[in-house]
Amino acid sequence: MKLQADKEVPEPPGTLATGVYERLRRDIFSGGLPPGEKLRTEYLRNRYDVGNTPLREALNRLSADGLVARIDQRGFSVTKLSREEFEGLLKTRCWLEEIALRESIKNRTQEWEENLVIALHRLSRVLPMVDGEANPDWEAQHHRFHLSLLANCGSEWLLSFCTQMLDHTDRYRRFASDASYGDRDLLMEHRSILEATVDGDADKAVELLVGHYRRTGKIVLSADISASSAK
Amino acid sequence: MKLQADKEVPEPPGTLATGVYERLRRDIFSGGLPPGEKLRTEYLRNRYDVGNTPLREALNRLSADGLVARIDQRGFSVTKLSREEFEGLLKTRCWLEEIALRESIKNRTQEWEENLVIALHRLSRVLPMVDGEANPDWEAQHHRFHLSLLANCGSEWLLSFCTQMLDHTDRYRRFASDASYGDRDLLMEHRSILEATVDGDADKAVELLVGHYRRTGKIVLSADISASSAK
DNA sequence: TATGGCCATATTATATAATATTTATACGCT
DNA sequence: AGCGTATAAATATTATATAATATGGCCATA
Incomplete structure (x- = not known):
């Protein structure tokens, strides 16, 4: 039985390119590399202490993820x-x-239903915010919970599309998260989605899920996104 | 008004990496590089006469497209x-x-409707097969027609997902295309999808479109795909 | 003086080549 | 079959070369 928590062993990446890819990704999500930032290769080579080859590999992968824009002859941002x-x-x-x-x-x-219950349980054990900062543990568990809901859909393609969009949404949410979560009972929202789901009530589950997203969407949109998009 | 045909000027790619990417892509679609083929970097460097950097960039982009598999320390295929x-x-x-x-x-x-009419017209002017070979012009126009149908959906995300899947489907179709198109009036199938669409009859258009795909799917599945998947 | 084009220059992206290092794979052995 | 070594291949660095883009000054014109 595979119930134990995935140990957070950051497990050394197979290659340097993969390693830089992951570090760049984290820095983009965290805002260390803000939206719009020009990514000069020489700067990044120093910053991450790697050579040209793995760096360009990482940037190309990120541009496929949509996290980095690439224009021929004009580099990455x-x-x-x-x-x-x-x-x-x-x-x-x-x-x-x-x-x-x-x-x-x-x-x-x-x-699948049991995995969902576990995912929600784990989500319930962490706080969204700690010291006014977004809590990475909560982000991770939240991400997993939502993916778990969809994981049984039987289509790798659809799942990968949803994962991509979830990643991007998380990025927006992070940048807008000054906006208060305060007056929302997030855990209850997640719990009711789960309940409708295990009850097999698809209509209700969908309605709750979509409502959940729209509510978050409103908060994100109420924040001034363009403020984060430094030139 | 922008009605003239997009000139097929192969327009020199902005960078070598982009150029190799496009050539590799074509060769994968055409079967010059068959499914499962190991892609040794040294071989490809000679084949396309480029250095390490642009080649690895191209391979990384292709792996994001799902046309190439990448395993850390074990290269590409x-x-x-x-x-x-x-x-x-x-x-x-x-x-x-x-x-x-x-x-x-x-x-x-x-x-949008007029663009559809044009797309169908262009598709009608080329033959699917020439001398028992798939006709690249037909492939291109067919691809465009189907994208045009979806182009007005108002979501870049959805459009890009559909494009990805269309690419992959085209690849399957190409590899299975020994199977006869003969007894199908493809043009009529496309025409009736178009008609239902401009009539605004969404239910019928969807039914026809899905039927069109399932029919093609049957043909693809009846061919022995694994035969193409050389070790 | 202000405006806009134009060229020289600086910067940066892109690419090569030679080479080092690490990891996987194949081979031959017991 | 299992094991260790030899070989091949992937990954990576560095130094350097080439080409495109961005910058800033210059001049002509209004």
Whole structure:
């Protein structure tokens, strides 16, 4: 039985390129490399202490993820955030996650439902904010919980699309998270999604999930995204 | 007005890396580099006459496209084709294109409908097969027609997902295209999808589109895909 | 004086080549 | 079959070369 928590052993990456990729990714998510930032290769080589080859590999992978923009002969930069982009993301996410959740419920198994319960339990054991800062542990568990909801949909493709969009949404949320979570009972929102799901009530689960996203969306949109998009 | 055909000027790529990327892509689609083929960097450097840097960049981009598999320390290889993978692809494609087509119709404009008519017209002017070989011109126009159907959906995200899946489907179709198209009136299938679409009959358009895909899917699945997947 | 184009220069991205290091794979042995 | 070594291959560095882009000053014109 595979119940023990995935040990957070940061496990040395297989290659330097993969390592830089992961570090760059973290720095983009955390804001260490803010949206719009020009990514000069020489600077990054020093910053991460690697050579040209692994660095360019990492940047190319990130640009495929949509986290980095690449223009031939003009190099790389961190992708900007924008209101319009976020609105499109939110809309598309609702479309796709509705399908994924309905399919997951349609194919439901005891194992999947139990994984969901575990995911929610773990999420309940961490706080969204610590000392006014976003808590990375909560971010990780939150990410997992939402993916777990969709994990049973039976389509690797759909799951990977949803994962991509979840990543991007998390990035927006992080940048807008000055906006208060305070008056929301997030745990209860997640719990009710879970309950409708294990009850097999797809309509209700979808409604709750989409409502959950739209509510978060409003908060993100109420924050001044462009302020984070430094030139 | 922008009606003239996009001139097929192969326009020199901005960078060598982009150039190799495009050449590799073509060779994977054409079968010059068959599914499963190990991609040794030294071999490819000679084959395309480029250095390490642009080659690895190209390979990394392709692996993000899902056309190339990358395993740390074990290099690159052309992704294999499999029956299961294709079935998942087809299923997911039907889900997503249904949304995209319904939204496109919901938002329909005269300009979009006219673009569709043009796309179908161009498709009608080329033959799927020439001398028993797949006709690249038909492939290109076919690709465009199907994208045009979805282009009005109002979501860049959804459109990019559909494009990815269309690319992969095209690849499967190419490898299975020994199977006869003969007894199908493809042009008529496309024409009736178009008609339902400009009539604003979303239900019918979706039904026709999905039927079109499933019919093609059957043909692809009837071919022996694994035969193409050289070790 | 202000405006806009234009060229020289600086900067940066892109690329090569030679080479080092590490890791995987193949081979031959017991 | 299992084991260790030899070989091949992937990964990475460094130094350097080439080419595109960005910058800033210069001049002509209004």
